[in-house]
Amino acid sequence: MDFPIVELMDREACTAWLTRHFHPNGLKCPHCQASLDQSILFRQTKRSGLDVRRCKACQGIYNLYSRTAFEGRRFTPEQTILFLREVVQGKPTAKLSRELSISRTTGLTVRHLLQANAEQEQATEPLSDLEVETDEMFQNAGEKRRLARRSAGSTSKKGQ
Ligand SMILES: [Zn+2]
DSSP: OOOOHHHHSOHHHHHHHHHHHHOTTOOBOTTTOOBGGGEEEEEEOTTTOOEEEEETTTOOEEOTTTTSTTTTOOOOHHHHHHHHHHHHTTOOHHHHHHHTTOOHHHHHHHHHHHHHHHHHHSTTOOTTOTTSOHHHHHTTTTHHHHHHHHTTTOOOOOOO
16 A cells, blocks of 8 residues: 655645755855845746746756756655655665656666765765765765766856
8 A cells, every 4th residue: 555645745844855955055056156045936847846946147047956866857845855765765766666656767767876976975885874974965966977077068167
């Protein structure tokens, strides 16, 4: 029996939790580092219901998932939190994908991204080890890969 836990979760509380963990210094423009105050609400994503912000300083757009392993995925905030929780607990991808109504391929892809981030930060600790500082596995996830991919053309945009 699958319990409808995703439906019972509070969207606002989930969004706040993810913002705290994904962006511990506050959500800001990933392109130019301008603060959230310097952006306007541009639209909402259809499937995941995320606010998409447009930066007034550089006209870039971003959302809660920008520069994380969840960028471009259609997870709702509720799904993202449960996904993280179950990955940390070591639940098999097939089972958690089914429970969260996401495709197994997506589940595997995101899990691998998280795993890669965790390994980058933490040498050889297995992801299922509850000692792992979970924040580290998704803070700025994908940033290094993105920089690597773009390094040929772009010159600026290095955060920090
Ligand atoms: Zn900007």
